[in-house]
Amino acid sequence: MLRNAxxxxxxxxxxxxxxxxxxxxVTPNGDAWEEAGKVPREVLTKMxxxxxxxxxxxxxxxxxxxxxxxxxxxxxxxxxxxxxxxxVTVLVHTDMAGPHLINSGSDEQLAxxxxxxxxxxxxxSIGVSEPDAGSDVAGIRTSAVKDGDGWRINGRKMFITNAVxxxxxxxxxxxxxxNKYGISMFLVPPGTEGFxxxxxxxxxxxxxxxxxELVLDxxxxxxxxxxxxxxxxxxxTMKNFQNERMVLVGMGIxxxxxxxxxxxxxxxxxxxxxxxxYDLGAIRQxxxxxxxxxxxxxxxxxxxxxxxxxGHDNVKEMSGVKAWGCEVVNQVMYDCVQFHxxxxxxxxxxxxxxYRDARILPIGGGATEVMLEEVAKRSxxxxx
Numbered sequence: 001m002l003r004n005a006x007x008x009x010x011x012x013x014x015x016x017x018x019x020x021x022x023x024x025x026v027t028p029n030g031d032a033w034e035e036a037g038k039v040p041r042e043v044l045t046k047m048x049x050x051x052x053x054x055x056x057x058x059x060x061x062x063x064x065x066x067x068x069x070x071x072x073x074x075x076x077x078x079x080x081x082x083x084x085x086x087x088v089t090v091l092v093h094t095d096m097a098g099p100h101l102i103n104s105g106s107d108e109q110l111a112x113x114x115x116x117x118x119x120x121x122x123x124x125s126i127g128v129s130e131p132d133a134g135s136d137v138a139g140i141r142t143s144a145v146k147d148g149d150g151w152r153i154n155g156r157k158m159f160i161t162n163a164v165x166x167x168x169x170x171x172x173x174x175x176x177x178x179n180k181y182g183i184s185m186f187l188v189p190p191g192t193e194g195f196x197x198x199x200x201x202x203x204x205x206x207x208x209x210x211x212x213e214l215v216l217d218x219x220x221x222x223x224x225x226x227x228x229x230x231x232x233x234x235x236x237t238m239k240n241f242q243n244e245r246m247v248l249v250g251m252g253i254x255x256x257x258x259x260x261x262x263x264x265x266x267x268x269x270x271x272x273x274x275x276x277x278y279d280l281g282a283i284r285q286x287x288x289x290x291x292x293x294x295x296x297x298x299x300x301x302x303x304x305x306x307x308x309x310x311g312h313d314n315v316k317e318m319s320g321v322k323a324w325g326c327e328v329v330n331q332v333m334y335d336c337v338q339f340h341x342x343x344x345x346x347x348x349x350x351x352x353x354x355y356r357d358a359r360i361l362p363i364g365g366g367a368t369e370v371m372l373e374e375v376a377k378r379s380x381x382x383x384x
Contacts, residue, residue: 006302011073018052018077022086030083033208034353037200038165039089041120048120053094057102061114067309068243071095072302075247079254082350084357085208087251092161092209093117095247096365097124099240100170100185104228109187113168125162127171127188127214128237130155137172137237138180142216144173150222151175153186156198157214159364164200164210166190171216172233181234185227194219205356241366242304242314245322248365249301252329252358256294259354260287263336270341283339290332297325316378323371326361333358 025043033039047053055070057063064070075095078087098117101109101124116122133139142155153173163169169188176182188195194217201211228236264287267277277283304317333355337344344351362368 004299004302006069006306007073011070014055014070015073015077017050018074019080021047021050021052022078022081026081026083026086030081030086030208033083034085037207038210039086039208041123041165043086044090044093044123045120047090048118053090053098053120054118056094056099057114057118061102061110062118068246068305069302069309071243071247072250072305075250076254076257076298079251079256080258082255082258082354083208084251084255084354085206087254088161088206088248089123089209091247091251092126093124093166096240096244097126097162097170099243100126100227100236101187103239104185104236108224109227113187116167122168123162123166125160125166125169127157127160127163127169129157129159131158131213137183137234140172140174140183142171142173143177144175144184144186146175147220150220151184151186151226153188153216153219153221155216157216159201159211160214161206161209161211163212163214164197166210169195169214170227172237173216175233176231179231182231183233183237184230185233185236186221187225187227188216188219188221192219192221203360205353205358205360242308242318245318245365245371246301246305248361249297249321249325249329252326252361253294253298253301255354255358256290256329256332259333259336259351260291260294262351263287263339267339277339286335287339290335293328294332297321297328301325316375319366319371319374322366323362323368323375326358327368329358329361 051064054063055066055074059065075091078090081087101113113122117124128137130140130142144151144153153171155173167189171186171188172183173186174182175184196215197212198215199213201213203211267283270277300321304314304321307314307317336351337355340349340351343349346352
């Protein structure tokens with residue numbers, strides 16, 4: 001990894017440690033995990049033992065207390081595994097679900113859950129998306145009604161990663177029906193009466209990550225499992241959206257770089273027309289343009305993360321990176337399959353899997369079209 005203006009020796013060490021870990025523990029075993037449809041828990045606890053699940057946890061709670069740039073480094077390094085299902089299993093835990101507990105948890109909730117989250121003994125998921133509400137968080141229909149010294153939750157959640165084999169789902173539910181933003185967050189462990197996996201979803205890609213449709217049928221949770229302030233869950237969710245968007249870009253860029261590297265190596269060895277494929281200008285120049293695009297997305301991602309770490313709003317910048325960056329990753333994967341020829345279409349080829357895995361990136365974590373609206377709203381000129 002080339003050093004950039006945002007890197008430090010500590011961040012480079014995290015990148016190198018993560019790349020080494022996935023090259024030894026993930027890439028050689030990922031095909032078996034794809035068949036099984038899950039990442040073995042012992043791999044996650046091994047990461048926990050190395051401190052990899054604690055980068056964003058404040059130092060007062062035993063973590064490294066690092067910022068968004070650290071998540072960019074970590075997600076890009078994970079992407080080098082070439083198994084995006086593994087990458088997202090980790091990143092949902094560390095950067096999509098876990099931050100809600102860190103940001104809003106009470107002292108009692110942090111004491112109960114955080115040590116196990118950092119060790120990998122407890123894996124989290126975030127239950128916001130529903131059959132009719134994805135990027136539109138304010139449109140969720142799952143409801144929670146005050147019931148004694150707790151809450152009664154009813155609804156369905158869709159596309160929830162880590163919910164099949166995980167240990168704790170953070171569920172968003174509407175608690176103030178008079179306010180479209182009146183949402184609260186609840187900690188719901190598996191085994192809670194009325195809380196069940198309706199379907200383990202069969203996905204196009206990310207096959208070694210588990211994704212579920214969840215049902216909450218008269219689920220009762222005590223007040224101690226309310227996360228944060230009642231009716232403020234929408235705003236708490238918004239706090240982490242830029243981080244969620246960024247790590248999807250980061251893992252995509254890590255994978256795109258791996259795809260470029262393997263495609264360049266393949267085309268330099270593949271005999272064609274009395275030489276090798278890479279000798280053809282059309283191939284070389286297209287791959288050079290892909291590298292330029294990946295470099296540009298990477299630089300934009302780190303800059304947007306740095307803006308946040310400096311204490312400034314980065315919604316416009318990160319939304320733009322999410323929109324453009326995930327489209328770039330798909331363009332790169334398309335070319336890499338094309339230049340692998342027939343082998344690129346075979347299931348035995350890594351690039352075929354990476355191509356499938358990349359397709360979700362412009363959809364998950366905020367669709368491209370939604371991200372472009374975020375940029376457009378913040379680019380409007382006020383004539384007054």
